[in-house]
Amino acid sequence: MATLLDAAERPRRRLTPKIDFGKASLYLSGLVILLIALAAIFAPLLAPYDPYAQDLLRRTFPPFWMEGTDHAHWLGTDHLGRDYLSRLIYGARISLTIGFVTALVSGFIGTALGVTAGYFGGRVDAAISFVITARLAIPVILVALAVVAMVGSSFEIVIAVLGLLLWDRYALVMRAATQQLRGRDFVLAAQIQGASHWQIVRHEILPNIVPPLLVVMTVEIAQAIMLEAALSFLGLGVPAPLPSWGLMLQEGKANVLFDPWLITIPGAALFTLALVDKGYP
Amino acid sequence: MLTYCSQRAVSALLLMLLISLVAFFLIFASGDPAVKIAGEAGTAADADRIREALGFNRPLAVQYLSWLGHLLTGDLGRSIYFNQPVATLIADRVSTTLTLSVSAMLLAVAVALPLGIAAARWQDGLVDKLVLVFAAVGQAMPTFWFALLMIIAFSVNWQILPTSGSETWLHFVMPSLALAYFAMPTMLRLTRAGMIETLEADYIRTSKAMGIPASLILFKYALRNAVVPVVGVSAAQFGSMLAGSIVIESIFALNGVGRLAFESIQRSDLSTVQALVLCFSFVYIVLTFLSDLLNAWIDPRMRSIYGNPA
Numbered sequence: 001m002a003t004l005l006d007a008a009e010r011p012r013r014r015l016t017p018k019i020d021f022g023k024a025s026l027y028l029s030g031l032v033i034l035l036i037a038l039a040a041i042f043a044p045l046l047a048p049y050d051p052y053a054q055d056l057l058r059r060t061f062p063p064f065w066m067e068g069t070d071h072a073h074w075l076g077t078d079h080l081g082r083d084y085l086s087r088l089i090y091g092a093r094i095s096l097t098i099g100f101v102t103a104l105v106s107g108f109i110g111t112a113l114g115v116t117a118g119y120f121g122g123r124v125d126a127a128i129s130f131v132i133t134a135r136l137a138i139p140v141i142l143v144a145l146a147v148v149a150m151v152g153s154s155f156e157i158v159i160a161v162l163g164l165l166l167w168d169r170y171a172l173v174m175r176a177a178t179q180q181l182r183g184r185d186f187v188l189a190a191q192i193q194g195a196s197h198w199q200i201v202r203h204e205i206l207p208n209i210v211p212p213l214l215v216v217m218t219v220e221i222a223q224a225i226m227l228e229a230a231l232s233f234l235g236l237g238v239p240a241p242l243p244s245w246g247l248m249l250q251e252g253k254a255n256v257l258f259d260p261w262l263i264t265i266p267g268a269a270l271f272t273l274a275l276v277d278k279g280y281p
Numbered sequence: 282m283l284t285y286c287s288q289r290a291v292s293a294l295l296l297m298l299l300i301s302l303v304a305f306f307l308i309f310a311s312g313d314p315a316v317k318i319a320g321e322a323g324t325a326a327d328a329d330r331i332r333e334a335l336g337f338n339r340p341l342a343v344q345y346l347s348w349l350g351h352l353l354t355g356d357l358g359r360s361i362y363f364n365q366p367v368a369t370l371i372a373d374r375v376s377t378t379l380t381l382s383v384s385a386m387l388l389a390v391a392v393a394l395p396l397g398i399a400a401a402r403w404q405d406g407l408v409d410k411l412v413l414v415f416a417a418v419g420q421a422m423p424t425f426w427f428a429l430l431m432i433i434a435f436s437v438n439w440q441i442l443p444t445s446g447s448e449t450w451l452h453f454v455m456p457s458l459a460l461a462y463f464a465m466p467t468m469l470r471l472t473r474a475g476m477i478e479t480l481e482a483d484y485i486r487t488s489k490a491m492g493i494p495a496s497l498i499l500f501k502y503a504l505r506n507a508v509v510p511v512v513g514v515s516a517a518q519f520g521s522m523l524a525g526s527i528v529i530e531s532i533f534a535l536n537g538v539g540r541l542a543f544e545s546i547q548r549s550d551l552s553t554v555q556a557l558v559l560c561f562s563f564v565y566i567v568l569t570f571l572s573d574l575l576n577a578w579i580d581p582r583m584r585s586i587y588g589n590p591a
Binding site: 130133134136137138139140141142143145146147149150151152222226229230233234235236249253256257260263264267270271274275277278 | 314528
């Protein structure tokens with residue numbers, strides 16, 4: 001019997017030493033995020049042209065790897081003759097700003113709700129959990145589209161709408177994290193010493209929920225960027241002529257039959273940003 | 282089980298009430314819906330007439346209660362664009378959306394389950410790594426971009442699939458694929474995680490020791506337990522697929538509920554938007570309710586965990 005159990009428990013032997021691909025890909029994705037962020041920050045220095053300057057005589061030039069390219073425009077020009085590379089670089093600004101600011105707004109709402117629910121428990125928790133469930137039942141994209149259509153599309157409106165909608169995951173994770181901390185000795189000790197609820201939350205709970213908060217934030221930044229792109233793609237996100245990647249896709253869609261690169265380039269940028277955000281190579 | 286059912290039902294009903302408030306007040310986001318309906322060319326007199334005709338001049342509470350009262354009798358309101366009951370509009374289009382989402386769901390399950398099992402079976406191996414990359418790509422891929430890439434490949438380059446319309450089953454291939462790839466990664470990851478956890482359980486080791494064939498252990502004893510969380514998530518994924526159908530149906534010009542929602546938003550057909558927000562949410566609530574019951578039925582332990590919401 002002993003041998004059987006041993007056989008079942010024996011770890012599979014590795015013949016080759018394991019290279020830590022996980023760490024390598026993490027560094028790689030961090031590098032790519034850094035590059036995109038630098039491109040966004042230094043866009044005016046990096047972009048070869050004004051992203052809004054139209055040149056109707058130089059419309060839909062293809063990028064450098066295709067025939068008929070114009071070497072003055074590496075990634076070609078769009079249907080209005082605007083330099084595609086410049087628009088792509090400035091587009092990184094829009095995506096990252098929307099991602100970060102939305103994450104700040106929704107992170108604040110979600111953390112406030114989650115910590116309150118997890119800290120007080122009982123009826124407070126039941127009430128807040130109910131609100132979270134209600135939020136989960138609401139179709140985000142439909143409500144976001146409707147509100148943007150009614151209030152009017154602008155950069156700020158998109159951020160506000162996404163920020164007010166995307167707090168559910170923060171609330172869920174922060175609630176669970178606070179629940180785990182609530183019964184720990186150091187929290188109870190602070191309570192016995194007569195610390196107020198606010199002091200306990202401020203000094204004992206909040207510093208300890210920062211790591212999970214940051215994890216949720218990275219996921220949610222990508223989520224907000226994707227949603228902005230989807231809204232802009234449907235024409236109800238940031239307004240033209242802002243060089244949002246989603247808007248570039250929408251503008252390129254009409255020419256998909258003849259100039260597919262108008263679609264592949266901004267889409268690839270979005271895809272890369274989302275992929276590296278998840279820590280994949 | 283009966284107590285559990287009724288508790289869940291009551292909370293689902295309360296949830297629907299809350300959502301109805303959200304859906305109703307959504308159209309007041311712009312301030313005055315009458316001005317919005319009148320459009321940019323509309324005059325103040327137009328807006329007044331609309332206010333009168335659609336009852337926007339009544340107190341909000343009265344408007345809400347009358348709207349709610351109509352809902353309870355199954356009246357979702359009238360579309361001001363089509364001048365038809367919204368219920369009729371939805372009924373005409375629901376089969377398209379259902380065909381799309383059900384086929385996408387089946388596709389997603391058909392891919393996620395075997396790949397998830399394979400990844401867990403050969404954990405950390407090459408298969409596992411490839412499967413995880415496949416899932417990560419699906420999660421990072423914007424659905425609408427994937428749809429456009431498929432159009433470029435299948436319609437423009439190879440010309441084997443139609444780009445728009447819903448006449449034949451061929452019209453549903455690309456939309457279903459796009460939605461399926463969007464829903465698949467979560468299910469795949471859950472299947473994999475569930476299988477890995479179950480395969481480490483004592484009863485699996487015991488079964489191995491007793492000499493039960495590996496395939497029987499994998500598919501019969503392990504899968505049955507690993508699949509429980511997948512059921513719950515599938516219901517939620519189905520709900521988000523309906524939301525995804527807004528984008529996908531617009532791209533492929535499928536005349537379904539999602540496209541109706543998007544076009545109603547563009548046309549400021551506010552009563553239709555209200556009704557559709559409500560319907561999308563209700564479908565989600567009903568699905569999660571059913572999946573809770575299903576989970577409780579499969580696994581009696583769930584009843585005690587969620588039995589007391591406090």
